[in-house]
Amino acid sequence: MYPLIARITHWINAAAMTVMIGSGWQIYNASPLFPFAFPSWLTLGHWLGAALALHFAAMWLLAANFALYLGYGVISGHIRRRLFPLRPREIWHDAMAALRFRLPHDSAQYNAVQRLLYVLVGCGIALAIVSGLAIWKPVQLYPLTLVLGGYEVARRVHFLAMSGIVAFIVVHLTLVAIVPSTLRHMITGRT
Amino acid sequence: MIDPSLHRRGLRRESRRLFLRGTLSIGALSLLTGCNLEDDDAVDRVLSAMSRWNDTVQAALFSRARMAPTYPEADITDPFPFNAYYKLDQVRHVDGAAWRLEVSGLVTERRPWTLADLAALPQASQITRHICIEGWSAIGKWGGVPFRDFLARVGADTRARYVSFRCADDYRGSIDMATALHKQTLLALTFRDAPLPAMYGFPMKLRVPTKLGFKNPKHIIAIEVTNVYPGGFWEDYGYNWFSGS
Numbered sequence: 001m002y003p004l005i006a007r008i009t010h011w012i013n014a015a016a017m018t019v020m021i022g023s024g025w026q027i028y029n030a031s032p033l034f035p036f037a038f039p040s041w042l043t044l045g046h047w048l049g050a051a052l053a054l055h056f057a058a059m060w061l062l063a064a065n066f067a068l069y070l071g072y073g074v075i076s077g078h079i080r081r082r083l084f085p086l087r088p089r090e091i092w093h094d095a096m097a098a099l100r101f102r103l104p105h106d107s108a109q110y111n112a113v114q115r116l117l118y119v120l121v122g123c124g125i126a127l128a129i130v131s132g133l134a135i136w137k138p139v140q141l142y143p144l145t146l147v148l149g150g151y152e153v154a155r156r157v158h159f160l161a162m163s164g165i166v167a168f169i170v171v172h173l174t175l176v177a178i179v180p181s182t183l184r185h186m187i188t189g190r191t
Numbered sequence: 192m193i194d195p196s197l198h199r200r201g202l203r204r205e206s207r208r209l210f211l212r213g214t215l216s217i218g219a220l221s222l223l224t225g226c227n228l229e230d231d232d233a234v235d236r237v238l239s240a241m242s243r244w245n246d247t248v249q250a251a252l253f254s255r256a257r258m259a260p261t262y263p264e265a266d267i268t269d270p271f272p273f274n275a276y277y278k279l280d281q282v283r284h285v286d287g288a289a290w291r292l293e294v295s296g297l298v299t300e301r302r303p304w305t306l307a308d309l310a311a312l313p314q315a316s317q318i319t320r321h322i323c324i325e326g327w328s329a330i331g332k333w334g335g336v337p338f339r340d341f342l343a344r345v346g347a348d349t350r351a352r353y354v355s356f357r358c359a360d361d362y363r364g365s366i367d368m369a370t371a372l373h374k375q376t377l378l379a380l381t382f383r384d385a386p387l388p389a390m391y392g393f394p395m396k397l398r399v400p401t402k403l404g405f406k407n408p409k410h411i412i413a414i415e416v417t418n419v420y421p422g423g424f425w426e427d428y429g430y431n432w433f434s435g436s
Contacts, residue, residue: 027326028326030324030325030326031323031325031326031327048324048325049425049428049429049430050238050429052430052431053239053241053242053429053431054238056241056242056245056431057237057238057241057242060241137249137252137435137436138320138322138436139257139258139259139260139400139401139435140252140253140254140257140401140435140436141252142257142260151320151322151328152328155326
C-alpha cells in the first residue's frame with residue numbers, strides 16, 4: 001500500500017523535519033517571540049551559528065524531498081487516491097467514532113480523520129517553507145513577505161506553521177504507539 | 192533580544208573554524224545518516240559546504256534593482272536596540288576630530304578621510320528595517336554618503352570581489368561588491384538626523400539594508416577593496432558570510 005517513493009520521502013522528511021524543528025527552536029531561543037524558551041535538551045545546534053547552519057542546510061533537503069513527494073503524489077494519483085475525498089460528513093462521523101475509540105486505524109484505507117490530518121500537515125509544511133522563505137529573504141522576495149503581512153508577521157506565521165506540524169507529530173506518534181503495525185507498513189510497504 | 196554574554200559563553204566553548212563541533216548528538220546523526228558517525232569534523236565540512244552553497248544562491252538571488260522597503264518616520268523603533276558582541280558599558284568612544292578613515296587595496300586614491308571630508312560629500316538618508324540574525328527587527332533612520340559614490344571617488348576597482356571593514360571596536364566585516372554598489376548601501380554618519388551616537392557606531396557605520404544586522408559594522412576605521420576573502424568577526428565563527436535579506 002505504501003509505494004517505495006512514499007516510504008523513502010516519508011523517512012527523509014522525518015529526518016529533515018527533526019533537524020528543522022530542533023535547530024528552529026534554538027534559533028527561536030536567540031530572540032523568543034513569546035514569553036518562553038525551548039529547553040536546550042530539545043534543541044539542535046549548541047549555539048545560534050550552528051543552529052542556523054543546520055537550518056539552512058536541512059531546508060534544501062526538506063524542500064527538495066517535499067517537492068519530490070508532491071510531484072510523485074500528484075502525477076501518480078497517489079495523493080488523490082489516498083488522501084481524498086475530504087467530505088465534512090465523513091470527517092464528522094469518523095471524528096466522533098475516534099473520540100469513542102471506535103475508529104479503525106488502517107494503513108490500507110485511511111479513515112476520513114486521517115485523510116484530513118495528512119492533508120493539513122502537508123499544507124503546514126508548505127506554509128512553513130513559504131513563510132521561511134519570506135523571513136530568509138524579506139528584501140529579495142519582498143512580494144512574498146508582503147503577502148504574509150511583512151517580516152514580523154511572517155515570523156509568527158513561520159512559528160504557527162511549526163506549531164501545527166509539531167501538534168500533528170504528537171498525534172501521529174501517539175497513534176503509531178497505539179497501532180505499531182503501521183510502523184512496519186511504512187518500512188516494508190506491506191500491510 | 193539575546194544577552195550578548197550568551198554569545199560569548201557560546202564562543203568561549205569554540206575554537207575558530209570548529210564552530211559546529213558537537214552540533215549534532217550521535218543520536219541525531221544516526222537518524223540523519225543511518226550510521227554512527229563520531230567524527231564531528233565531517234558534520235563541520237558538510238555544513239560549511241552548504242553555507243558556501245547558500246552564499247552562491249544568495250548572490251544569484253541578489254538584485255541591485257531590488258530596494259529594501261522604506262517606512263514613514265512614525266514607524267521608527269524608539270528606543271532603537273543596542274546590539275554588539277560586547278555590553279553597552281563597553282561601547283568604544285571614538286574622538287571624531289582625531290578619527291581618520293583609511294582606504295586601501297584596489298583603489299587609486301589612498302589618502303585618509305576626515306569626518307569633514309565625508310560630510311562635504313552629497314548625503315542620502317533612508318528609513319529601513321534592520322533585521323538581526325537573532326530574528327528581531329527594528330526600524331531606524333540613517334543618513335550619510337552612498338557607498339557607491341564613495342567607491343567611485345576613491346577609484347575603487349568595482350570588478351573586485353570584496354570590500355572589507357576594520358573597526359575601532361576590533362570588529363571586522365566584509366561584503367560582496369554587488370551589495371557595496373547597491374543604491375541603499377550607505378556610509379552612515381547620522382542616526383535620526385543627528386550624528387551617530389557612540390552606541391550606534393560613531394563616527395561612521397556601514398548601513399546595508401539588504402543584509403542582516405551583523406553585516407553593518409560600526410566605528411569603521413579602515414576600508415579595503417580586495418579579491419582575497421576577508422571573512423569577518425562572526426563569519427569566522429560560522430555565521431553565513433553573504434547573509435542577505
